[in-house]
Amino acid sequence: MITVGRxxxxxxxxxxxxxxxxxxxxxxxxxxICLAGTIEGSIVPVAMEAGNAAVWSVHLDVKLLAAVYSGVVCSG
Known part of the structure; x- marks a missing residue:
């Protein structure tokens, strides 16, 4: 998968x-390009998690911290 990704x-x-x-x-x-990525990144999770509404709730835990940290570091 790494080779294909590269x-x-x-x-x-x-x-x-x-x-x-x-x-x-x-x-x-x-x-x-960012708009296309945002649209694709929104459609795929909605399709994959259509019947499971619990995955869309936000909890103050390590998963939220990891998402915020990776967003800030990768954007920086």
Whole structure:
């Protein structure tokens, strides 16, 4: 899975470089990529956890701390 992930990431970088040649607005392209990731990241969990409403409740525990920490560190 790591190898497949690395090949997909390399393909994404190559595709992004090709796209930037014809669409030179880097910030707009970044926003569109983030929007597409947000939409995909929302549809997949909703489809996977459709019948289990308990997974969407927020609890003050280590899982919430890990999610916040990874979001801050990965975004930084």
């Amino acid at each position: 090949f997909c990431w390399a393909g994404f970088i190559i595709l992004q470089a090709i796209t930037l040649k014809s669409y030179p607005a880097e910030l707009s392209l970044t926003a569109l």
